[in-house]
Amino acid sequence: MRLHHIVLMVIICSSCIACSSLPDLEQRTPSYSVPVSKTQSTRLGQFLSPILRNSPESTGIMPLAEAEPSLDARLILINNAQVALDIQYYIWRDDKSGQRLTKAIFQAANRGVKVRLLLDDLHSRDIDESLQRLNGHPSIEVRLFNPFLPRSSRVLGFITDFPRANRRMHNKSLTVDNQATIVGGRNIGDDYFYRSDGILFADLDVLAIGDVVAKVSSDFDAFWNSNSAYPYELISQSTTPSDSTLFIHQTNIDQPSDLSELLDSDSIIWAETQIVSDSPLKALGKAEPDQLIVHALRKIIGQPKKQLLLVSPYFVPTLSGVKALESIAENGVSISVLTNSFAATDVAVVHSGYAKWRKRLLEADIRLFEMRPGTVGTDTTIYESVETSFSSSASSLHAKTFAVDGQRVFVGSFNFDPRSARLNTELGFVIESPEIASTMADVFIEEVPYSAYEVRLAPSGSLYWLEQNGSHHRRYDTEPGTTWFQRFSAGFFSLLPIDWLL
Numbered sequence: 001m002r003l004h005h006i007v008l009m010v011i012i013c014s015s016c017i018a019c020s021s022l023p024d025l026e027q028r029t030p031s032y033s034v035p036v037s038k039t040q041s042t043r044l045g046q047f048l049s050p051i052l053r054n055s056p057e058s059t060g061i062m063p064l065a066e067a068e069p070s071l072d073a074r075l076i077l078i079n080n081a082q083v084a085l086d087i088q089y090y091i092w093r094d095d096k097s098g099q100r101l102t103k104a105i106f107q108a109a110n111r112g113v114k115v116r117l118l119l120d121d122l123h124s125r126d127i128d129e130s131l132q133r134l135n136g137h138p139s140i141e142v143r144l145f146n147p148f149l150p151r152s153s154r155v156l157g158f159i160t161d162f163p164r165a166n167r168r169m170h171n172k173s174l175t176v177d178n179q180a181t182i183v184g185g186r187n188i189g190d191d192y193f194y195r196s197d198g199i200l201f202a203d204l205d206v207l208a209i210g211d212v213v214a215k216v217s218s219d220f221d222a223f224w225n226s227n228s229a230y231p232y233e234l235i236s237q238s239t240t241p242s243d244s245t246l247f248i249h250q251t252n253i254d255q256p257s258d259l260s261e262l263l264d265s266d267s268i269i270w271a272e273t274q275i276v277s278d279s280p281l282k283a284l285g286k287a288e289p290d291q292l293i294v295h296a297l298r299k300i301i302g303q304p305k306k307q308l309l310l311v312s313p314y315f316v317p318t319l320s321g322v323k324a325l326e327s328i329a330e331n332g333v334s335i336s337v338l339t340n341s342f343a344a345t346d347v348a349v350v351h352s353g354y355a356k357w358r359k360r361l362l363e364a365d366i367r368l369f370e371m372r373p374g375t376v377g378t379d380t381t382i383y384e385s386v387e388t389s390f391s392s393s394a395s396s397l398h399a400k401t402f403a404v405d406g407q408r409v410f411v412g413s414f415n416f417d418p419r420s421a422r423l424n425t426e427l428g429f430v431i432e433s434p435e436i437a438s439t440m441a442d443v444f445i446e447e448v449p450y451s452a453y454e455v456r457l458a459p460s461g462s463l464y465w466l467e468q469n470g471s472h473h474r475r476y477d478t479e480p481g482t483t484w485f486q487r488f489s490a491g492f493f494s495l496l497p498i499d500w501l502l
Contacts, residue, residue: 022149023234030225031116031141033217034084039177042082047259048179048209057270059210061431062263063411063439070186070205071097071193076262077176077207078104085115086175086220088427090168090413092119093189094127101188102130109139118224120169121147121235122154128236135232142232143224145169146283151237166501167283169223170413170420171427172205173216180209180263181216183429184411185400192398201313201398202371206411206429208273209263215275219427226280271433274300276412278425293414293426300430301404304328308335309444310402315339316353316417317361318499326364336444337361341370341453342490343481344396350417352493362457369444369452371397372467373481400428403437418500453480 039045051060064070078085078101085108092098109115117134121144124131135142148157148165158165175181184205186192192201208216223229279291289295308328315337317325329335342351358368373395400416403409412428414420453465453476465476479487 022147023230025227025230027234028231032221032225033086033175033178033214034114036178036214039083039179042177042179043080044077044082044177044179044259047263051263051265051268052210055210055268055270057210057272059208059212059273060268060270061273061429061433061436062207062268063436064182064184064205064207067193067200067203070182070184070203071100073205073207073262074101074174074182075104076259077174077180077182078108080259081108081113081176082111083113083177084175085113086118086173086217086224087116088118088169088171088173088220088223089188090120090170090172091123091187091189092127093123093187094130095190097190097193098127098130098188102134105134105140106137109137113139115140116220116224117142118145118169118220118229119143120145122168125151125154131232132236135236143229144232144235145223145226145230146228147230147235151235163285164283166423167285168424169228169280169283170424171223171277172413173220173427175213175217175220178213178217180207181213182207183216183427185398185413195395200395202396204399204401204411206431207262208429209268210273212273212275212429216427219275219277223280223425226283228280228283269433269435271431271436273432274430275427276300276410276414276430277427280425282423282425292421293428294421297410297414297430301408301410303331304333304404305331306333306405307441308333308402308404309338309440310336310416311338311397311399311440312402312416313340313345313397313400314347314350314354314415314417314419316350316415316419316499317357318353318418321416322357322360325361325366329364329366335365336367336369336448338369338371338397338444338448338452340397341372341481342479342486344371344373346396348486348490349493349498352490353417353499355490356494358455358463359457359461362455362463368455369448370455370465371452401440403440406437406441407434408432409436409440422500 040049064073085105105115117140124144131142134140146164146167146169148154150156172185172187173181173183182205185203186205192203276293276296278293279287281287281291325335339354342348345351361368400414401409401411409431410428411431412426414426414428420426449468453467456464456466458464465480467474467476467480
């Protein structure tokens with residue numbers, strides 16, 4: 001097809017789409033989370049009451065580092081819900097884990113639980129049938145954040161309205177009866193909870209109880225009632241009536257263990273915890289600087305004095321970020337970074353935004369570790385003695401966390417890249433916990449070297465990668481697990497001014 005024909009088709013498509021617009025939100029009814037005072041008599045409220053009454057701090061935290069237990073935690077909470085479920089995710093897949101959670105939600109709604117499900121629209125088309133059935137239940141309301149027009153093509157949606165479509169809701173939270181919440185890095189899909197098609201993400205969530213839960217609910221309300229959240233029935237183009245009853249009874253869900261096994265008081269870490277998040281106005285490009293998560297993080301974290309441990313699957317520091325890390329390192333702060341290797345990442349082009357800064361970071365005495373894909377390591381005693389949070393069985397890193405000075409830890413959805421800072425909305429916790437921070441430091445010392453390549457700088461100025469398996473070391477003088485073409489492509493993309501998109 002000739003170029004002018006392609007251009008003409010794009011113009012025609014753009015004109016047709018321009019004639020359509022998002023529906024009027026005046027048809028939408030606002031709603032808000034149930035006050036904590038009205039859920040204290042629920043099963044979850046009664047169970048937590050004596051635990052919270054005797055607690056040394058107002059917030060209790062349980063790290064959820066392992067994959068399947070993190071899914072079980074969600075199922076246990078949903079199965080014990082009696083009043084309200086508020087659920088917010090970037091991705092929800094129609095696979096084993098997604099279906100298990102969907103069926104648990106249906107069963108909760110059948111018990112009279114009011115469910116609000118808010119999903120980013122980028123990946124929703126693949127689960128339209130499930131969303132239609134969910135939204136058809138009288139106790140379930142589904143809203144889509146920053147929806148695409150037309151519904152049939154995300155590509156055309158990007159072409160015709162790129163500045164808006166390029167901004168996504170990356171938040172992840174699941175809150176039950178305004179009594180307990182799970183916040184962190186995991187989306188809903190088998191690659192976050194099971195080994196799916198050979199893929200398992202190493203990730204991290206936290207389950208929180210206490211005062212911070214109501215703040216998560218308030219943040220959810222802001223997104224739910226924002227000008228970017230559209231009721232599913234106003235966006236969906238389906239004309240087929242939904243049959244929620246048929247869907248509910250197709251299969252039975254297996255019941256996980258009870259609350260006492262999940263919320264063991266001995267495993268709860270009590271710590272001052274603050275929520276950090278973006279305003280939903282960020283999705284419209286209208287947020288003020290003090291409404292952004294980066295502002296909150298700078299204010300709460302402050303300036304590291306001794307140690308900074310940073311974990312991010314998509315680490316794109318940009319020039320300003322590199323200068324900031326160099327400045328921190330110059331003040332005598334020890335900095336270590338764990339990110340994905342090229343062979344482990346699921347977004348190869350993002351690697352180019354990191355790779356071009358490796359040499360400069362190493363010259364500043366910043367240690368760089370790149371997670372190796374798949375099962376690694378031959379000394380099994382290492383894994384028997386370490387409670388793994390970035391386990392050797394994982395294929396790719398997805399956790400987003402950092403620890404400062406052995407005192408404070410961030411856990412959430414925020415990647416250390418321009419997209420998280422400037423485009424997507426994000427959510428997380430800053431936890432004042434020497435216990436969690438020291439555990440993370442121990443992981444860097446005891447586990448990361450056996451699950452990652454350490455990137456080093458040779459005297460000649462070239463990079464090399466060191467792989468450690470037990471007492472054995474292997475050196476690579478070219479990036480492990482890559483072909484010459486992949487290295488060429490990464491180098492080519494690193495020359496393009498696209499960091500702001502990554």
